[in-house]
Amino acid sequence: MKFYVSVDMEGIAGIALREQTMRGEPFYQEGRHLLTEEVNIVVEALVQSGATEIIVKDAHATGFNFLYDRLHPAASYVLGPVPMSNRFAGVDETFAGALLLGYHGMAGTPGAILDHTYSTADVYGLELNGAPIGEIGVDALLFGLRGVPVVFVSGDDKTCAEAERQLGTVRTYETKKGLGRHSGLLKAPRRVHEEIGDAVKEAVVRRAACKPYTIQGPYEMKVEYTSTRLADGRYCDEIDTFRADGRSVLLRDDDLLRLLSRTFG
Numbered sequence: 001m002k003f004y005v006s007v008d009m010e011g012i013a014g015i016a017l018r019e020q021t022m023r024g025e026p027f028y029q030e031g032r033h034l035l036t037e038e039v040n041i042v043v044e045a046l047v048q049s050g051a052t053e054i055i056v057k058d059a060h061a062t063g064f065n066f067l068y069d070r071l072h073p074a075a076s077y078v079l080g081p082v083p084m085s086n087r088f089a090g091v092d093e094t095f096a097g098a099l100l101l102g103y104h105g106m107a108g109t110p111g112a113i114l115d116h117t118y119s120t121a122d123v124y125g126l127e128l129n130g131a132p133i134g135e136i137g138v139d140a141l142l143f144g145l146r147g148v149p150v151v152f153v154s155g156d157d158k159t160c161a162e163a164e165r166q167l168g169t170v171r172t173y174e175t176k177k178g179l180g181r182h183s184g185l186l187k188a189p190r191r192v193h194e195e196i197g198d199a200v201k202e203a204v205v206r207r208a209a210c211k212p213y214t215i216q217g218p219y220e221m222k223v224e225y226t227s228t229r230l231a232d233g234r235y236c237d238e239i240d241t242f243r244a245d246g247r248s249v250l251l252r253d254d255d256l257l258r259l260l261s262r263t264f265g
Contacts, residue, residue, distance in 0.1 A: 001096045001204070002053040003046050004088060004148065005039070005075070006139055009060040010104035010114035011155025012038050013175045013192035016184050018114065021060065034189055035060075035102065036067040038196065042101055043072040045197035049204040055090045059139075060102075084264045085257060087142055097151035097207045098143045099200065105158040105178070106134025112158035113178040118264065122230055124247070126263070127222040129215060137166045138260065140213035145257060149210035152203035154196065156184060169210050171203035219259045224248045 009021045012035050020031035039056060046054050054075040058065050063080045071077060078089050091098070105112030107125045117123050117134050126133050136159070140150045152171045153163035160172035173196055176186040225231045228246045236243045241262075242250040253259035 001049075001051050002094055003051050003055075003204075004091050004095050004098045004143070005042060005046075005054065005056045005101055006059045006088065006098065007035070007039055007056060007101045008103045008135070008155075009035055009065060010102065011159050011175055012102040013187060013189040013196075015102075016113050016176070016186060017182055021114070023062070023064075032065055032067050035065055036070050037189070037193065038102065039066065040070070040072040041193050041197050042099065042200050043075045045200040046204070047072075047074045048197075049201050051204075057088055059087075083261065084142075085261045087139070088146075091143065091146050091148060093147040095146070095148045097204070097210065098140075098148050099152040099203070100136060100139060100150060100163070101152075101154050102175075103136055103153055103155040103159050103163075105156065105162055106132060106136070108132075109134075109158050109162070111178045111180060113156045113176060113184045114181060115158070122226060124224045124226050126224070129220055133166075134162060136163050137213070140167055141215065141256065142260070144212040144214045147212050149207065149212045151207045151210045152200055154199075167210075167213055171199060171206065173199040215256070217256060218252065218254050219256055221251045221253075221259055221263050222248055223251065223263055 014034045019025040019027040056075045057078040105115040107117040109115045117126055154173040156176045156178040157174050158178050160174050163170055163172050175192050176184045178184045225247045231247050234249045240252045244250045251262050
């Protein structure tokens, strides 16, 4: 069995502050330590579940966040920035499932810890075919294009609820309860480290209940930027790219991967 693990940072146990997730900030090294420990526990759980190949993608910011000399040797690791068209390098239809570890709620989610959608500086929110979508949904669609179901999602309680709404049958694991953007009721990392492996093993056992996430085209993506200046910078040809309002642009396409590449290109 082959599994792909995409790892963000905001939903990792013990993390609630921006300073824990950004290079150069005072608590970033602490965040890296918490991130690496949780990744290693998940990889070990997959090994114990019979995984024969594991790829782990550092999906946070620049893609250089793990403590590399401490990573579990059973997995291979995708590091560094890659285009949306190849966001999950190495994945194909032979993978039994994907896991979204340490994810966060979409931008604007009330009470979510460190909520955003890909970029806090540029993007306020996305709507795909008229429905709000965040990183959980977009990444699940990218795996779905390869026929790979998302079988596990972890993060705060708002993240888990979003995953269940978006994906239906998926095993979620709650690392904390969000009380606000930088506040929450957090489980101790040692407790999470004791529990999350069993949740991953359960996800592997019930993976057949999870189906690849797909949405039928044609597709329309509404990108709401954080300022009119950013929307001004998008060329709108009034053919497949339109200015919707002061801060928003509409993109239309029959090809989902091309649409997502245009959205974040």
